[in-house]
Amino acid sequence: MLCYPRGTVASANTERKIPLTMVDQLTDANIMAALSQVKDPEIGKDLVSLGMVKAIEITGSIVDLTVELTTPACPLKAKIESDIVDGLAALGATTVRVDWASNVKRSFGGPAADLIPGVKNTIAVASGKGGVGKTTVAVNLAVSLARDGARVGLLDADITGPNVPMMMGTSGSHVTGVGSRVNPVVAHGVQMMSIEYFLTGGAPVIWRGPLIHSAIQQFLRDVEWGELDYLIVDLPPGTGDAALSLSQLIPLSGAVVVTTPQEVSLLDARKAIAMFNKVNVRTIGVVENMSGFICPDCGTEHDIFGTGGANSLSRELGLEVLARIPLEPAVRTGGDAGAPITSTQHPSSDTSVAAAALRELARTVAGRISVIAEPFAGARAS
Ligand SMILES: Nc1ncnc2c1ncn2[C@@H]1O[C@H](COP(=O)(O)OP(=O)(O)O)[C@@H](O)[C@H]1O
Ligand SMILES: [Mg+2]
Structure with a gap:
């Protein structure tokens, strides 16, 4: 069981009227730029340079993301999610849906x-x-x-x-x-x-x-x-x-x-x-x-x-x-x-x-x- 079921809907302010010019800002490049400001608080690096953003789908003002975490036992998933929603809301997204995936990395050698x-x-x-x-x-x-x-x-x-x-x-x-x-x-x-x-x-x-x-x-x-x-x-x-x-x-x-x-x-x-x-x-x-x-x-x-x-x-x-x-x-x-x-x-x-x-x-x-x-x-x- 994941902390959140896959496909959790994190809704930004759905009531807000979004000027058309703002929706225009919702491009893959702008979204990646916004996500490069969101840090994994545990590792201290941003989601883009950590390669955590796996897919972006834009439908009008709705953004679907697939984000890959370094563990499904997510201590800070809620914090990452709210930072993502804030970042994309600033670009005009009314709804951000995050599909969480995970890819646990190896931490020993020898x-x-x-x-x-x-x-x-x-x-x-x-x-x-x-x-x-x-x-x-x-x-x-x-x-x-x-x-x-x-x-x-x-x-x-x-x-x-x-x-x-x-x-x-x-x-x-x-x-x-x-x-x-x-x-x-x-x-x-x-x-x-x-x-x-x-x-x-x-x-x-x-x-x-x-x-x-x-x-x-x-x-x-x-x-x-x-x-x-x-x-x-x-x-x-x-x-x-x-x-x-x-x-x-x-x-x-x-x-x-x-x-x-x-x-x-x-x-x-x-x-x-x-x-x-x-x-x-x-x-x-x-x-x-x-x-x-x-x-x-x-x-x-x-x-x-x-x-x-x-x-x-x-x-x-x-x-x-x-x-x-x-x-x-x-x-x-x-x-x-x-x-x-x-x-x-x-x-x-x-x-x-x-x-x-x-x-x-x-x-x-x-x-x-x-x-x-x-x-x-x-x-x-x-
Ligand atoms: N927080 C706790 N509250 C109540 N009983 C506990 C707690 N932690 C361990 N126990 C009990 O104490 C005993 C010893 O625990 P155990 O895990 O076997 O210790 P160890 O492996 O260090 O020898 C067990 O009966 C266990 O159920
Ligand atoms: Mg024992």
Whole structure:
């Protein structure tokens, strides 16, 4: 689902009388000139030089445009749309209809990228310690991006504690495939791979380093991921060998670090960010999870784990706080039931603050990834 259905009508002042001389201004060249004044606020360049204007059709004072975004999970689509309408209204357009398309660009390279040739972006979700909501964030990020119309994969790289199948309602599913190629398991519009899909009877995984390494390599190379806009990777918690070697092994566009507001968790988040710096993986930002609890009985917000921790962390390290997600019982019950909260709540009737924050997080991350991809796109074009 797109944020707006394709063919959304954005109407300028339809009542206004347009002098004929003004309608004459509605030419392809003038429209392109006006659109070259409209910037993609995220990337900071205009729509024309970014090649985002794909078609223009003029019928009297009505203009139909096809605009290609760098992500269907459009954080700033409404802003771009109103800037387009303003620009074309100044040329005399009475109605501007924008048909949104998207073309997600690739944002990583290097030799390991050849393992997953159809994947455009890879986003690690990491945390300094377990239990802070890393898998919860990873699954909801994946589901939200898929609901916005992106092609999404979710790789459960937490080999010794694989929780993705349970949270996505696919426990007991098994991989299918031909020869050495295996198909991902699909649920909530997301293609997934987890070690659990290879196990029977929930046997505990006691694999050590080298085996984990080769399992992940196979998850990248031998899985029929096909074309994916985003591959979300649920990394093992911590900053030990497992997380470190996986963040080197998997070609990553960037990492999202999940923390809770209390000091002890922030301390571990700092270590996770230092780990990514060490292996030259960009930290996109920090998510503060379990950030306040709104009492369902009295409506008062309680800061169970303290407050403002991610803020000071972000100031200290120059990182963005991408989202604050409150503690909400429905997040846990959704996870336990295999129905992530962003899959069950509809944006228009959303009563969950956490669901809205997670959905917003997905769009923010997609926007930041578009910015990371821009120099890669430029390099390819030149
Ligand atoms: N914002 C939240 N509100 C309520 N429960 C949450 C929230 N975030 C995570 N949980 C619950 O906390 C537990 C730990 O989360 P999980 O995502 O498994 O953490 P991790 O992957 O970091 O170990 C799970 O039961 C999950 O449903
Ligand atoms: Mg987990």
